[in-house]
Amino acid sequence: MSQLFDHTWSLMRFILRRDRVRLPIWILSFAFVSAGVVLVFENLYGDDIERQALSETMENPAMIAMVGPNYGGMDYTTGAMTAHEMLLMTAAVVALMNILLVSRHTRGDEEEGRLELVRALPVGRLSTTAAVLGVLAGVNALLALVTGVSMAALGVDSVDFHGSILFGAALGATGWLFAAFTTVIAQLTQNARATTGLSIAALLAFYMIRAIGDVMSEPLALSSPLGWILRAKPYIENEWWPVGLSLGLALALSILALYLNSIRDHDSGFLPTRAGRTTASSMLQGTFGLAFRLQRTSLIAWAVAMFILGASYGSVLGEIESFFDDIDLFQQLIVQQAGFSLIELFIPVLSSVMAILASIPAIMVVLKIKTEEKNERMEHLVSRSVSRVRLVFSYWLLASLTAVTMLAMTGLGLGIAGNSVLEDSLSFNTYLGAPLAYLPAVLIMIGLALAFIGYWPNIASFLWLYLGVSFFVVYLGELLQLPEWVEKLTPYGHIPAIPLDEVNYGMLALMVAIAAALALAGAYGFRRRDLQN
């Protein structure tokens, strides 16, 4: 029995060594963001009246569904505000971190055959799983402590030590719970992708259950780990039982995971694996079919996510008028213009943000070329009678179709949810037109991605940096009062705000032409260079 856990300690040190950069970054980002939000809120909403106004806008169902019930009420201090608005989202991201880490160190290693090498050494049969659980227990405890202490150390009156530590502990407990949960899933499924996918799906389901529960039924909300952890209510009621419940359940799941690990074979899972197709479907006819088939699941997930994003923005449209009257910060975001309702002013701002997010899957489609090349799978294609130009064109076409679909999904979500909460419905032309107007900008990003692939494939990731800067400039440009030319540095800054602005078709046509030129240049470069691996 004792042999089962031989060398767990050395394996834990090995995991820490492998993740010596990743783990500190994760932990410090959570501490930094949580403490940062306290400071931002303290500075932005200095007096009780402003905070009370914000508290009231938090009382509507849409906001409760998004961030959880407002337990501050009349006592909406900076501390309560931070915990109420941040705990759920931060806990969900901590859970995501744990899912990714566990999946990598359990099924990921097993699938790649690395675990086999370790298991061939004199280490216990359960040591690897125990080591992962042990490391993550430590990581989450440290995360709880560092986050709690950083928040308390700011010296903001309402952000006291007890509440801060509870806030941190709620994050850490949720984190370890999802670590243990993912370890169980890792025993059931047969590969890392399925482990990550199923665990994230469960996380989303827990989020949805909580959202519905918080709006409609308390017991339902309490059945979700993300629901009960919100009942800790840091800074106001300071309840510790939710943390205890999460930790207890995490311990039980850890034991279950170890038990399942001890009774299963290496490289096998408990969930049955479906036999795949023995022949290719008629969709899988060539390079375009392959490009789509490879990314089908992730593209469908993105489309659903884009719809939900649009819908969640849409669901708050009804609250916007009161929202804006009370908070002058957000008024600066939107240039006031006569003749339009506040909602119509708000749609282009939302669209610009959604368009930048919708660019992510489109760019990912193009950068997939690089992954395929690096993994030497491109060789199978180019060593057959497939020209590189045709290959690149397939990916370009898929990326462009992705862009159209994703933009349309955000508009659709916005429209369906928006019109269900608004008294005066807006036309779907507005809802769909505003995001789709960004198509030329997304096409330029796709063209840029292709140009990178064609000439500098190794630094193609810089495109993400450019996208990040674009997001920053478009989202905060007005608020930070950046000069106009800064906004023009990104393609998104050249798009008319529909329905406010006159549409300058010449400008849009020019952007499409630039996008096409970039794509052609990329194809030319790709045609001429060596394939790399």
Place this chain on the structure above:
Amino acid sequence: MTVVKTQGLSKTFGDFKALDGVDIEVKEGEVFGFIGPNGAGKSTTLRVLLGILKASEGSAEIFGKDVWKDAVDIHKRVAYVPGDVNLWPNLTGGEVIDLFGRLRGGYDKKRRDELISRFGLDPSKKCRTYSKGNRQKVALIAAFSADADLYIFDEPTSGLDPLMERVFSEYVDEAKAQGKSILLSSHILSEVEKLCDRVAIIRKGRIIETGTLKEMRHLTGSLMFIETHQPIPDLAELPGVHRVQAFDGGWSFQVDSDELDAVVRHLSAFGLKRMESRPPTLEDLFIRHYEETETGAGGGV
């Protein structure tokens, strides 16, 4: 008729010269073996031939067309199996084989199924669950179900079991019987010896020997083992004698063909008790070439 022809083919990666003037020629209907140790430039040559890498200097032609400019046309008649087969983890083996067939513009469905059963592949499994050998089978099935005129294999049997190696040899023989050309790179010398008509040895990006096995054997000479009544003091110093080793109470060594007569005469003076001779295996040829070039031209020539 020449199917593959390279002249002065060079490829540099930065400062590193991976290929340094490679000349090979594969004729129609022959199986051409391309041997050399890891990192000698075998795969780089094949990748240049497939238009995956662009040659820095020199020319390379397949079917008389430029391998870079006319890659797509050439590939309609070429089937390739890389040494390290990486497949898409979320596609099944069957899907990959069909896709490859369609990318070529059609393939024989019956032959595909026959190949699948001969190689014993389960086509319904996702590629992520395949072992190296099974991934190799997917690529081999796709290649052999194509009606190509030139097959290019880069260490095709690494990862295959001996039974599957035999299946592979059978299909190579079948292709050869149909007058197709095969370019096979390998460092499994027994396989090359068995299958190939002609062989090229590459070392540090240069071809150091080309020819039929018979020609190369003639150049290398025979392997001999002798036992004599009297000791032979100057055996290692004799012209044309290499790799002298004490063995089983006697001496084993290699003799160049043109010195054979003189050596045997000289030895007979010492009173021969036993004398055995066998032709060198490819491994002997290979190792001798390497030892020679490692120690400079010295080595005993």
